[in-house]
Amino acid sequence: QESQASGLPEYIKIVEVGPRDGLQNEKVIVPTDIKIELINRLSKTGLPAIEVTSFVSSKWVPQMADHKEVMRGIERHPGVQYPVLTPNLQGFHSAIAAGATEVSVFGAASEAFSRMNINCSIAESMEKFEEVAKSARNMNIPVRGYVSCALGCPYEGNIRPAKVAEVSKRLYSMGCYEISLGDTIGVGTPGSMKRMLEAVMKEIPLSALAVHCHDTYGQALANILTAIQMGVAVVDSSVAGLGGCPYAKGATGNVATEDVIYMLNGLGINTGVNLYKVMEAGNFICTALNKTTNSKVAQASFNTGTI
Amino acid sequence: AAAALPKRVKVVEVGPRDGLQNEKNIVPTPVKINLINMLSETGLQAIEATSFVSPKWVPQMADHTEVMRGINKLPGVSYPVLTPNLKGFQAAVAAGAKEVSIFGAASELFTKKNINCSIEESLERFDEVMTAARAANIPVRGYVSCVLGCPYEGKISPAKVAEVSKKMYSMGCYEISLGDTIGIGTPGSMKEMLTAVMKEVPVGALAVHCHDTYGQALANILVALQMGVSVVDASVAGLGGCPYAQGASGNVATEDLVYMLNGLGIHTGVDLQKLMDTGTFICNALNRRTNSKVSQACCRL
Numbered sequence: 001q002e003s004q005a006s007g008l009p010e011y012i013k014i015v016e017v018g019p020r021d022g023l024q025n026e027k028v029i030v031p032t033d034i035k036i037e038l039i040n041r042l043s044k045t046g047l048p049a050i051e052v053t054s055f056v057s058s059k060w061v062p063q064m065a066d067h068k069e070v071m072r073g074i075e076r077h078p079g080v081q082y083p084v085l086t087p088n089l090q091g092f093h094s095a096i097a098a099g100a101t102e103v104s105v106f107g108a109a110s111e112a113f114s115r116m117n118i119n120c121s122i123a124e125s126m127e128k129f130e131e132v133a134k135s136a137r138n139m140n141i142p143v144r145g146y147v148s149c150a151l152g153c154p155y156e157g158n159i160r161p162a163k164v165a166e167v168s169k170r171l172y173s174m175g176c177y178e179i180s181l182g183d184t185i186g187v188g189t190p191g192s193m194k195r196m197l198e199a200v201m202k203e204i205p206l207s208a209l210a211v212h213c214h215d216t217y218g219q220a221l222a223n224i225l226t227a228i229q230m231g232v233a234v235v236d237s238s239v240a241g242l243g244g245c246p247y248a249k250g251a252t253g254n255v256a257t258e259d260v261i262y263m264l265n266g267l268g269i270n271t272g273v274n275l276y277k278v279m280e281a282g283n284f285i286c287t288a289l290n291k292t293t294n295s296k297v298a299q300a301s302f303n304t305g306t307i
Numbered sequence: 308a309a310a311a312l313p314k315r316v317k318v319v320e321v322g323p324r325d326g327l328q329n330e331k332n333i334v335p336t337p338v339k340i341n342l343i344n345m346l347s348e349t350g351l352q353a354i355e356a357t358s359f360v361s362p363k364w365v366p367q368m369a370d371h372t373e374v375m376r377g378i379n380k381l382p383g384v385s386y387p388v389l390t391p392n393l394k395g396f397q398a399a400v401a402a403g404a405k406e407v408s409i410f411g412a413a414s415e416l417f418t419k420k421n422i423n424c425s426i427e428e429s430l431e432r433f434d435e436v437m438t439a440a441r442a443a444n445i446p447v448r449g450y451v452s453c454v455l456g457c458p459y460e461g462k463i464s465p466a467k468v469a470e471v472s473k474k475m476y477s478m479g480c481y482e483i484s485l486g487d488t489i490g491i492g493t494p495g496s497m498k499e500m501l502t503a504v505m506k507e508v509p510v511g512a513l514a515v516h517c518h519d520t521y522g523q524a525l526a527n528i529l530v531a532l533q534m535g536v537s538v539v540d541a542s543v544a545g546l547g548g549c550p551y552a553q554g555a556s557g558n559v560a561t562e563d564l565v566y567m568l569n570g571l572g573i574h575t576g577v578d579l580q581k582l583m584d585t586g587t588f589i590c591n592a593l594n595r596r597t598n599s600k601v602s603q604a605c606c607r608l
Binding site for chain 1: 490492493494495496498519520521522523525526528529530549552554555556560563566567569570571572599600601603604605
């Protein structure tokens with residue numbers, strides 16, 4: 001009742017990106033069995049979607065070289081989605097062969113970022129994604145679309161909301177069921193989040209939107225709050241805040257799932273996720289990575305000895 | 308839906324007092340003075356300088372008189388100091404203080420553990436300070452701790468926060484700073500608490516003092532701004548851990564707050580680069596990493 005009265009969504013779907021976005025951006029490469037253990041633990045927390053791995057050439061992303069083994073090795077819990085990244089048709093076929101039942105494609109609102117990241121223009125990348133989307137449609141495989149640099153680009157700087165809306169619309173029209181808008185370098189603030197969402201919401205129904213905020217400048221939760229105040233009901237996050245920022249050495253990246261859930265719990269918003277179990281999974285992976293968690297909730301909780 | 312935000316926000320810098328008081332390492336007097344002088348150059352309008360409390364209780368603030376006398380006082384900048392009682396108030400004024408703060412709490416247990424008396428008794432002590440301050444034309448800022456939760460009592464009722472705030476405001480405090488002492492609040496509890504307090508104290512006299520122990524500070528501050536609050540406390544480099552959760556963070560970092568306010572087009576008058584430089588200075592002196600994410604990211608402004 002509390003969330004309804006405030007105009008916020010009653011339920012928010014959390015998409016856990018730690019095993020892919022998180023681990024891909026950690027310094028230490030994690031062995032396959034640890035990845036599988038992490039995903040299995042996350043499957044028991046109530047998370048409805050866990051991004052498992054990336055079917056990208058191991059030449060480009062060595063951290064995800066074991067994509068087939070991970071895909072085949074994890075427990076698949078009923079009611080939980082296990083999307084994987086597929087940059088092109090080849091990756092898509094490989095993913096399906098390994099048992100994937102949902103895929104993601106990664107676009108960007110910045111030409112420079114698109115060139116630097118995947119070595120082609122936005123238009124060219126959309127053509128590749130069209131191929132994936134078409135095959136996916138034939139096989140009844142849902143496709144999630146990501147738009148990077150939605151609030152700023154490490155190369156271009158400011159990104160116009162209209163451009164984000166244009167790229168989002170292109171991905172949505174080709175059949176992506178959901179568009180995840182990513183503040184890739186975490187430069188956004190509630191002001192730029194609001195302007196960007198207003199532009200995108202003209203082209204895409206609210207229920208098909210997600211936000212993927214990075215906490216590099218500490219703005220993630222404030223940005224997420226702004227998004228949910230505007231009705232967005234899908235939020236990406238990473239257990240223990242795994243995944244640094246490749247564009248700002250030593251800086252943080254993904255927002256921590258624990259901290260997001262803490263906020264949503266406090267707002268009376270249902271997520272179906274057990275915060276304590278997520279903290280335990282976070283503790284597991286941080287121990288394996290030999291690092292301290294980026295989650296403030298986990299830091300505070302483990303230190304007081306109370307949850 | 309997001310409401311109209313204030314056009315200007317006053318940032319109250321609490322690093323030299325609340326921050327340093329809660330750091331493991333004690334910093335020598337010249338470093339404190341340099342910190343405050345650097346902060347004075349950033350455009351901040353209010354810098355909490357020190358605390359006139361017995362060094363037996365708070366050794367980190369033992370040099371209060373030297374600090375107060377040693378700092379450059381820029382015109383247009385206020386340098387409030389904590390004064391828990393009449394004795395502290397008199398020492399503060401003798402040392403040149405022109406504004407003081409008193410610290411109440413919305414929790415009986417916290418008051419008992421923190422200053423060894425009941426809320427009622429603490430307000431009586433403050434009354435003495437208020438009377439003296441009024442006679443000396445010295446403005447008094449009132450703090451209410453534990454507004455969103457207490458390390459001992461747990462949940463705190465918004466009505467209790469409103470009651471204590473009203474009492475302190477009626478006594479003559481020009482501003483009431485509402486502190487989420489253990490950082491446990493979320494936008495939901497912040498909204499509920501402010502709704503109750505705003506029935507008793509005008510929003511123009513309210514400030515929020517959020518701790519980032521659970522990462523919720525900026526989201527909580529955003530909600531407060533949406534409700535019309537236009538004074539926000541913060542600590543350079545996020546100085547000051549949480550005494551109730553070992554190793555956890557405490558104050559929200561001024562840099563991260565200013566970054567958000569800049570992005571919202573809200574005027575603060577604060578130069579973010581100079582603030583970051585000040586944070587770098589004090590972290591080097593304390594031999595610790597900054598708690599400010601903006602400072603950590605650093606390279607893309």
